[in-house]
Amino acid sequence: QVQLQESGPRLVKPSETLSLTCAISGGSISPFYWSWVRQPPGKGLEWIGYIRYSGTTTYNPSLESRLTISVDTSKNHFSLRLSSVTAADTAVYYCAKYSNSGFDNWGQGTLVTVSS
Amino acid sequence: DIQMTQSPSSLSASVGDRVTITCRASRSISNYLNWYLQRPGEAPKLLIFAASALQSGVPSRFSGSGSGTEFSLTISSLQPEDFATYYCQQSYGTTVTFGQGTKVEV
Numbered sequence: 001q002v003q004l005q006e007s008g009p010r011l012v013k014p015s016e017t018l019s020l021t022c023a024i025s026g027g028s029i030s031p032f033y034w035s036w037v038r039q040p041p042g043k044g045l046e047w048i049g050y051i052r053y054s055g056t057t058t059y060n061p062s063l064e065s066r067l068t069i070s071v072d073t074s075k076n077h078f079s080l081r082l083s084s085v086t087a088a089d090t091a092v093y094y095c096a097k098y099s100n101s102g103f104d105n106w107g108q109g110t111l112v113t114v115s116s
Numbered sequence: 117d118i119q120m121t122q123s124p125s126s127l128s129a130s131v132g133d134r135v136t137i138t139c140r141a142s143r144s145i146s147n148y149l150n151w152y153l154q155r156p157g158e159a160p161k162l163l164i165f166a167a168s169a170l171q172s173g174v175p176s177r178f179s180g181s182g183s184g185t186e187f188s189l190t191i192s193s194l195q196p197e198d199f200a201t202y203y204c205q206q207s208y209g210t211t212v213t214f215g216q217g218t219k220v221e222v
Contacts, residue, residue: 044217045203045217096159100207102207106159
């Protein structure tokens, strides 16, 4: 069973860049798709984007201009960078394994707060 | 973008009740529809994929149906651990969208 673990700063200042990494254990990063999903406090789920093990990305159009998702197959992890953050980016950020059959493995999630 | 609309937004039920949640897509998504359960403080859990296929390990009281634009999730006999929020999610095409969620409460 694949296990996922998010890591990164829990507090980010407005206008700065939010950076998170998802470590994959118990399985290989290939040949799958890997995704980020976020959930603002008390609200629903928002898909951020996904990356194929080969590096091909697909982003949520509403975030695309600020977003970079990358993969490091040698370290078996993938990463998220979201620039120019505001309070609206405060959320629990989840990493997950993705296919057309859904998100079948999730990390536990990490709350990132945007505040000065 | 494909919009997903769930109804109701919340419902009250009791243990043993039969519960049905509906999800509507803004255009046809064939059967590329998945359902999740999320308990407070936990990550979502995949219940149903491809509209009606039960994910491994999920109890058989959960079932899904539908195709095109109309889908439903049914819990045949609600259990205490089923009080949670449920989300539908479409995976048609390249982008992904979730419904707004349905909270099932006592």
